[in-house]
Every structure is written in C-alpha cells, then in structure tokens.
Amino acid sequence: MRSTTLRPALLALCLSVPTLQLSAQTFKLPPITFTGAPAFSQADLLKVSGLQPGATATQADVQAAAQHLSDTGLFSDIRFESNATGLVYDLKPMPPEHLLRASFTNFVWWSPTELTTALKARVPLYTGVVPTAGNLQDTIASALKAMVAEKGTTASIVAIPHSAQPGATPSSIAFKIESPAVRVQTITLIHASPAMQPRLDSVIKDQTNQPFDTTTTHTSITTALTSAYHDAGYLDMAVLNLTQAPPQVTPNGIDLAFTATLSEGQPYQLFQLNWPGSDIISTADFYKQAKMKPGDMASEAALRQSLSIIAGAYFAKGFQDAKVKAPATFDHLGHHVSYTITVDPGPQYHIHSVKALGLSAEQQKQFDSAWHMNPGDFYDTTYLTNFLHNNSALQSLAGYSATYNASSDPDTHLVDLTITFAKGGVLN
Structure with a gap:
C-alpha cells in the first residue's frame, strides 16, 4: 500500500496505489473516507472533492479531488491512500491564525442566523470562518450574489479584511454589498412630542441617507435619539422598539425605512x-x-x-x-x-524632553522663544493645542502643519514630547 501527499504549494504529484490499479485507465471508485478534519461533514468534503463512490475515475481525478480540497485554503496538508476500507484522504486543517471570522455588513433581507444557515446550505465546508488564502472567499461571495439576485437585485459583492483597531492585524473578513448602495432612507418616530421635534429633525437628517450596517446602524440611531433627549433633560427617555421595514429596491439603491417607538418621560x-x-x-x-x-x-x-x-x-x-x-x-x-x-487624579506627569522636528535654524529659534513648557514642568495636555492655535510669534511657520507624539512612562511619570512640522496645511 502506498500513499500520496498533496500540499497547497505542490501541484505536480505522482501516485501509485496497486490496490486501485490507478493509471491513465479508468477504474471504479471504492468507498471514500476523510479523516483528520471532524469539523467538516463527510458529505460536504465529498461534494468539494468532486468524486462519487461507485463512479468511474482516473488517477488524475483522484489527484484533482485533493487539489479541490486544497484550493479552499482550509487545509495545510492533504494525504491520500488506498487501503482495505477504500480510498482515504487524511486532512490537516489550516492553523487558526490563517482563519478569520466571517461577518456580513449589509445583507438586509436576512438576520445573522438566517444568513449563516443559508450559506452553510449553499457553500460546502463553510463553518463561519474564512481562510486568508484559497477560493472559499470567492465561493461565499458568489453564493451571496446569487441569494441577493433571488431578491431581485444584481449586486456587486466584496470581501474586506477588518481590524478592531486601525493598523492592527485583521480579525475578520467582512462581506458587503458594494453596489447598489444600501441606505437608511426614512426614520419615523412614534410618540415624539412637538416640543422635541426641532431636535429630532436634526437627528433624522444626520441619520438618513447613510450607509446601512448590520452591526452599527440600529445602535447609531438609538444612541442619537437618546442623546438628543438626554441633552434636553429627558433623562428617563428610552427607545422602546426600533423596527426595520422590508427593503425597497429602487433605481438608485436599496432603501430602508425605520420606525422608532419612544417613551419620552418628563424633563428633569x-x-x-x-x-x-x-x-x-x-x-x-x-x-x-x-x-x-x-x-x-x-x-x-x-x-x-x-x-x-x-x-x-x-x-x-x-x-x-x-x-x-x-x-x-x-x-x-x-x-x-x-x-x-x-x-x-492619578499620578502627576512632568516633561522629560521636547523635540521639534522639521524646522530650519530660524524656525527653531522662533519656536524656542515662544515655547514655554520645558523639562521639569507639568505636562499640560492642552498647552500644545493652544500654542499652535494661538501663538502669532511663529511667522516663519505659516503654511505648515504639525503632528505630535507624547510618550509617557507610567513608572517614572515622565513625558517625551516630539512635535513634527511639515509644509502644507494649517498650523494646528
């Protein structure tokens, strides 16, 4: 008995398994088993492989099946062999660091649970995560495109890596309808008093004609309404319910109508x-x-x-x-x-050093003369902003902009301040 290994980077393989007498000639496929990846069903793995027990196949078909599985990006190593039970594919799942959680930005026809269920039915091997490489992202995007088409809309679907913080390593892949635009079209308020209408009109203006996002739009509308009332003294106000009507497809996009039911209470x-x-x-x-x-x-x-x-x-x-x-x-x-x-109050911080970068000798002289927060002084977090806004002595810096970095040491409570000037923009 011999076995063959397929790795994603290895495309040319040689297979010789006497039990199946694999060659250029066709043969009848025995039972097929997949091991090493219990997260995936045997039926889904078989579907992706393209093989069918009892059907005729060639050596190239057996090898191609391993390649199909590898192309998904879900497996770092694939080995297959013939034994007494039939044809066995041993799969090594891709490490977790190569998998990202899938999220869905604006698929307004389905709840998150409904969307997950529909995708699992349409995309074999989809479990809620997406490999960073391979074709599974494209397969999911194609399934979503077909689902949206069934709702009467031809859509462009994109997959965008998303990070919790700017510059951080992506933590998810966000699938999104890029076009047509999915927007908040109207917001209707129930039980809003006339006295609050001017403030609420401003909220509605700000919140409508905005892109819809499954994870943020409801919160954004609720927070904006609550803030408007709280800023007017209605501290007991609550949004009792925020409902979303079925989307309306128009020549200009996919429009959403929201209705918010309010409990105002009395002002304090x-x-x-x-x-x-x-x-x-x-x-x-x-x-x-x-x-x-x-x-x-x-x-x-x-x-x-x-x-x-x-x-x-x-x-x-x-x-x-x-x-x-x-x-x-x-x-x-x-x-x-x-x-x-x-x-x-926490600890009191002092200036350790101040550096101004990007200045000529004359500009540095003007800066040193006008700047009055020096080593040993308290670190005033508002001083720099006020200095750049209000100091008229920096004539030579007209037409410059500035950025700064304040590096604070939590142990010594000292701050190293670096201000970098550059041509262009406004000095603030």
Whole structure:
C-alpha cells in the first residue's frame, strides 16, 4: 500500500496505489473516507472533492479531488491512500491564525442566523470562518450574489479584511454589498412630542441617507435619539422598539425605512451640582464657569461641558490620567436630579524632553522663544493645542502643519514630547 501527499504549494504529484490499479485507465471508485478534519461533514468534503463512490475515475481525478480540497485554503496538508476500507484522504486543517471570522455588513433581507444557515446550505465546508488564502472567499461571495439576485437585485459583492483597531492585524473578513448602495432612507418616530421635534429633525437628517450596517446602524440611531433627549433633560427617555421595514429596491439603491417607538418621560431640572473643590480648582472657580446652575434643564451636554472644566484644570497640572465622575441622584417624583463630582487624579506627569522636528535654524529659534513648557514642568495636555492655535510669534511657520507624539512612562511619570512640522496645511 502506498500513499500520496498533496500540499497547497505542490501541484505536480505522482501516485501509485496497486490496490486501485490507478493509471491513465479508468477504474471504479471504492468507498471514500476523510479523516483528520471532524469539523467538516463527510458529505460536504465529498461534494468539494468532486468524486462519487461507485463512479468511474482516473488517477488524475483522484489527484484533482485533493487539489479541490486544497484550493479552499482550509487545509495545510492533504494525504491520500488506498487501503482495505477504500480510498482515504487524511486532512490537516489550516492553523487558526490563517482563519478569520466571517461577518456580513449589509445583507438586509436576512438576520445573522438566517444568513449563516443559508450559506452553510449553499457553500460546502463553510463553518463561519474564512481562510486568508484559497477560493472559499470567492465561493461565499458568489453564493451571496446569487441569494441577493433571488431578491431581485444584481449586486456587486466584496470581501474586506477588518481590524478592531486601525493598523492592527485583521480579525475578520467582512462581506458587503458594494453596489447598489444600501441606505437608511426614512426614520419615523412614534410618540415624539412637538416640543422635541426641532431636535429630532436634526437627528433624522444626520441619520438618513447613510450607509446601512448590520452591526452599527440600529445602535447609531438609538444612541442619537437618546442623546438628543438626554441633552434636553429627558433623562428617563428610552427607545422602546426600533423596527426595520422590508427593503425597497429602487433605481438608485436599496432603501430602508425605520420606525422608532419612544417613551419620552418628563424633563428633569438640576437640583444640585456638587463640587467640594480641590487644590487644582476651587469650588468658587468651578461654579463661575459651570455650564448648568440649579433650576436649569438637566442637560447631559451641559453636564459634560461642566465636567470638562474640572478635567481641563487637572490636565493642565500634569494629571493626564485624571478621571472625573458625577453619579446622579434622582428625585423621580419631583423630576429633579443632583450630581456629586469626584476626581481620581492619578499620578502627576512632568516633561522629560521636547523635540521639534522639521524646522530650519530660524524656525527653531522662533519656536524656542515662544515655547514655554520645558523639562521639569507639568505636562499640560492642552498647552500644545493652544500654542499652535494661538501663538502669532511663529511667522516663519505659516503654511505648515504639525503632528505630535507624547510618550509617557507610567513608572517614572515622565513625558517625551516630539512635535513634527511639515509644509502644507494649517498650523494646528
């Protein structure tokens, strides 16, 4: 008994298995078994191989079957042999680092579960992950194209690697209808009061005519509506339901209509905004600058602006990790709310070094003269922005732009600041 190995990079193979008497002549295929890859069904593996027990075949057909399996990109090594049980293909699955999770951006006719079920029925060996190489991506895209065509739309499907963070290694492959455009066309609000309509009109304008995304659109609409109400003091507001009507195919794209059912509640007023004061910013100084006073509408936007005053004061003194919190205490019967502000300042950071790159000798001289945050000083995270926006002494840098990198050492609490200037853009 002899065996033959197929690796993805190896295309020319030699097979000699006496039991089957494989040659250029045809022979009857015995039972076929696949081992080493229990995640895949025998039926799906057989379908991809193109073989059928009992059918006539040649040596080239047996070898081609291994190649078909290899072309999917799901296997790093394939060996096949003839033994007493028949023809056996031993498969070595591709390591996990060569497989990415499949996601689907805007296939609006199906829920994620329905889409997965439909693809598993149409694409043998699809289990929810896609190899980084091989033809399985194209096979999935073709299946999706056919599914969309059955809905009356001729679509262009693309597969795009997606990373959780910019520049990071891709963690998934996102399949997307590239054309026609899939868009949010309308948003209808149920139980919205006339008093809120101007704010809600702005939300609807921002959220419509936007590309639809299965994972983000519902959240984006819900968050935008909730923020509009909370910024107007309706702190009990909730989106009870957000429904999506069947998509409408038009000459310009695939349009979606949403309906949001709202529970507004009653607006709240601010009862107290408590800041006990600190060495960084006193109670009196904060209240002079605060954007909300007792009796005002309890706007979350005004609260954020007020808290940023305290945060900015801490940042200016080198507390770049400062965390400002303001838990709410509600009087639901009287519709009043109070906030007590606390700060976890964290360590205080100082400047270790400052470098300005991309400057001529004259420009460096002007920079050194105007710059006043030097080694040993507190690291003020707002100073650089204000300096670039407001300093008129940098005449020679008109027509330049700047980027910066602040490298902080969490052990020494020292910051190395590098500012890089380049021609073009605005100095900010």
